[in-house]
Amino acid sequence: VDNDRLSQQVAFIIEIDKLKDILRRTYIMSGEKLENSAEHSWQLALMAILLSEHSNEPIDVGHVVKMVLIHDLVEIDAGDTYCYDTAAEQDKIEREMRAADRIFGILPKDQGHELRLLWEEFEARETPEARFAAALDRLMPMLLNYHTAGRSWKEHGIRQSQARARNSHIVEGSRALWDTADRMIEEAVARGYLKPD
């Protein structure tokens, strides 16, 4: 039975290798390539550890780390939905629910259930941990955009008001991080990285 557990765990680890092929719309800072969701998840995990002192509410950092490590796994089946693509957002939930059933279902039942709950918690943004994780998930692509001269914003013609609307929930997780994001948006407009309204 133990051996069977390990086989299921290894099968899951093999399956999630596919996240390394899921491309996002942001470029990494060297500008050499689009970022993939696996490396994105790694960076969020380190952010969670290093920036936890800026959370509005007390948080269990380990819980945030787990959450961000698995938050994008459903993209293996459902793909990455660009945060400014409101049409694709419509059936996103259904596609991602099916993906979660299949992918977390590869694991032993107890572990699959735990990760499934973590993912649902992340999506719902109703706990302090999920609000902080969501703040990191929004801040990071802004940092990447800002430090690549707004490359992805420009390619998609993003306006200041869109950036502000999409990212304003950072404030629910961290006022300090929202201040940083807000200043970045101002400066991005001044530099022509984001279109003014």
Place this chain on the structure above:
Amino acid sequence: VDNDRLSQQVAFIIEIDKLKDILRRTYIMSGEKLENSAEHSWQLALMAILLSEHSNEPIDVGHVVKMVLIHDLVEIDAGDTYCYDTAAEQDKIEREMRAADRIFGILPKDQGHELRLLWEEFEARETPEARFAAALDRLMPMLLNYHTAGRSWKEHGIRQSQARARNSHIVEGSRALWDTADRMIEEAVARGYLKPD
């Protein structure tokens, strides 16, 4: 002062983006590209969470997760040293020490110090957490090699005895994972992925 802390933390998060450009010698399972050290670190973190029950000794899983998230950051300056390249191993320590000074030095002192100690702990393999982290760090490239028909092993003409010697310390972290690795090596030889001796 708080604002200054956040600036240092953000500078570090920007700096470590470079890990996404550090290529390893193993291919991801789709075979589409060489793996980079950022996505590798992500996968190890999830392995730490999911496989902790197979550790020989009781471990603080959160500590292992932190360790594997930062274990390769020194490669930003020192590059990835191929585990079968014994010549490059010689000055590896000195190159990596200098890298650690610079990279962890970007953070606020307390956090830089904590991550530096974590990295040294990983390298020394003297704690249960470091032994388990090292086991994961060895098992994962074997899984990638095995599931890409030994692609990287073949490209570098790796022999069974080399694979066994380089990876045998997995047993110090986890006998169960070493059993898996050992069976994989046997099978890899049978399939022609690894050269027999």
